[in-house]
Structures are given as C-alpha cells and as structure tokens.
Amino acid sequence: MPEAKNKKTATISPSSPPPAALGQADDGSGLTRRSFFSWLSIGWIAFVAATGGFFTMMLRFFFPNVLFEPVQTFRAGIPDDYQVGEVDLRWKAKFATWIVRNDEGIYALSTTCTHLGCTPNWLSAEQKFKCPCHGSGFRKTGINFEGPAPRPLERFRIALADDGQIIIDKTKKYQQEKGQWADPEAFLKV
C-alpha cells in the first residue's frame, strides 16, 4: 500500500551528526561543552543573587527608618495634681495611659488590654477596668481577675524630672508576672 511506504521514509536521516560531536568546538567560537556549563553556572548564580537581592530590598522596604507616630514620652504635671485613691483619666485619650495614685505613690498603667489590645473602661462604681471587647476585668492595681486576659496590665516607666514634673516613658514597660513591678522606675514613691 502506498501509505505504508510513506511512513517508512519518515525515519531520522543518516546525515545528522553523531552525539559525540556535540562536545567539540566546531563552529570556531571557542565554546566547548565545558565552558558552556561554567558560563551557565555563572549565569544562574548571578540570576539567583540578583533575585535574592531584590527580594531582600523589597522586604527591607517595608521597614521605614522614620516613623510618624505620636511621641512616647510625656510630662504629666506634678504629683499633687493626682488625688490618692483615684484613677486619673486625663491622659487616656492622648497617651493611652492611666495614672493611679495610692497611699504610697503613683504608677502609670497602660490602657492596652492584655488580651487582644482593646482599651478597657474604668468603672469607678465597681472599682475595676472593664474591657468592652471580650469582657476582661482588671483591679485598680492592673491585676486581671475576670475574662480572657491572660496577664495584668503593663505599667510604664515613671520618674520625677528636675522641674518637679512627672515624666512617663512609654517605651519602657514593666510586667507584674515577670516581677518587674518591684523595679523602682515602675512606681513613683511620693
């Protein structure tokens, strides 16, 4: 049959070069199999390095050097501005800090709930901080006693400046469960 004959002619032509010839530079360019692979390796290393460098740049790009955030240190007036036994709310909105004075002195409580970061409210009738998000409750000292909060509120560094004003530094935090409330800078004796 004529169709079968056509199929037979479709084999590889005998004039194609044997595989051994591929390793030799036969076109005068000096490119051998060996040098091709070393150039290929250099190319790949350069590509991976460039890509890696770019991704490193991308990652670093997301961490700016200057932050336009509110200042973390503030002067909170003189100790006599605060009454013994009171939770003072005047810095709550601006600096997220409660200032509490007891018989011995003054401490600055963070208004950030230790559960998931909402802001609790001071309920003076019940003498507790109550978080509206998930119901965590804290005593006036900051100790947690109800709800899902796993640990007490944090306290900020508090000290007296040369001019007699209270300075509160929010970049330094003191945690009760780590025994840090005993630190002299976590509590201002008055």
Place this chain on the structure above:
Amino acid sequence: MAEKKGLLKRLAEGQVWTSIFRGGGVPKSRRQRMMIVLNSVFLHLHPVRLPKHAVKLKFTWCMGGLSFFLFLILTISGILLMFYYRPTIEYAYTDIIDLAEQVPFGIMREIHRWGAHAMVITVWLHMFRVFMTGSYKPPREFNWAIGVILLLLTLLLSFTGYLLPWDQLAIWAIAVGSNMARATPFLGSEGPGAAMLAIGDINFVTVASDVRFALIGGRFLGEATLLRFYVLHCIGLPFIIMIFMAVHFWRIRKDGGISTPV
C-alpha cells in the same frame, strides 16, 4: 450571476467579521463549532462540551461559579468605589458616609460589602461541597491545595477591606487581628522563639521589626496601616488571587473536568 446577498450574510463574510471570528462563518459541523470555541479567547475559557451532570445543581450547588461571579462583582464595584474613597485618616470615614448619602447609586458600597460577605460564604460552601463529594481526591488533590490558598486569600481580602471604613468596628477589629501577629513563631515580637533571635542584649525581632510592624506599617495602628491595607486590598491581594484562580480553573479542566457523581 450570483444572487444578491443579505446584509447579515455580507457582514458574516466580510473582512471585519472573519478577522475577529475564525473558523469560517456559521458552524455546520461539530468540529467546526469546536474550532470556533477554541479560537476565541473568551469562549475557550469554557469547555467545548459539557457533560450533563456538570450542570446538575444538586451535585455542584454552583458554589465555585457563584464565588467567581461574586469576585467579578466585587472587582467592578470596588473599582467604582476607588473613584471616591481616599485612604487617609482625615477622609476615609467621611468618604464612606459621602458614598452612602450623597453619591448617586451609593448603594455600590453596600453591594461591595454584601458581595464580600456572600463571597466568604460561597467559598466556604464550595469547599464543603468539594469535601462532601470527595472531589478533593486524586487526581484533584493539587487543585484542592490551590483552593485552600484561594480561601486564605479571600479571607485576607475581607480582613484588609474591613479596616477601610476607619470606624470603631474597623479599628478594633484590626487592633485585635494585628495583635495576633505578635504571637507568630520567630517572626512576631512576642511569639515563641523570637527571643532566641538575639545577639547579647540586641533583639532582632522587636515591636519595631517584627511581622506585625510589616503588616501595619508602624508600632501602632495609624495612617500607615490604612494605606498599607488599602494597597493590599485593591492591588496586592487581587493580583495574587487572580493568578491562583487562573491555575485553579485550568486545573479543573486538566484534571478531567468537573467531578462526576459516583
């Protein structure tokens, strides 16, 4: 003399029509119809032939299709909202009010919001259906994995969109959500293993260098957070989800079409 051709016939045989639609006019055979479908960028997205069971609502619930339909609605309504919404603390909230009260067809914002809720529901139901019909089994196991990524991206789109109205609900939801990122192993400042990434007293994973910082653009929620979430919501995540959707749809066909009732 040839008969005078009708207008429609002349159009169908003219250069304009034949240059757009390949395959030689009105299909007269099954093969010709197939060629026309394969040669059109829009038609080829759909299978040339559908098995009867593929359109059985009882089996598929059409939840995958509905999810994609909602994605299209969200894309279109979202682009429209971008003409009015400005992602700054000063304007974000009032622009949303403006959209609802003053802009003609400001219901576009509600469509976007309802559509987003609906898409989360349909994606979950789609996953439920695929699980209950055993359609995750080989050869479709890779497509199931792609589907899990698509679910995650859908939830991330919801999460980033949640902040944009910049109301109390939005801010506290993101306050809670982003605080969870603090607990990421090694990458979060309060996560397990983060303290190990330190040399002496110098911690590498701190409040100002952890994964939460990268997400919200600062140590606290603020202007930078709103902008980051806006860019992720409008450009970043849709870009990624479209790539995964393309793979997902392609794999349905390559894995033997929509799964069959046993």
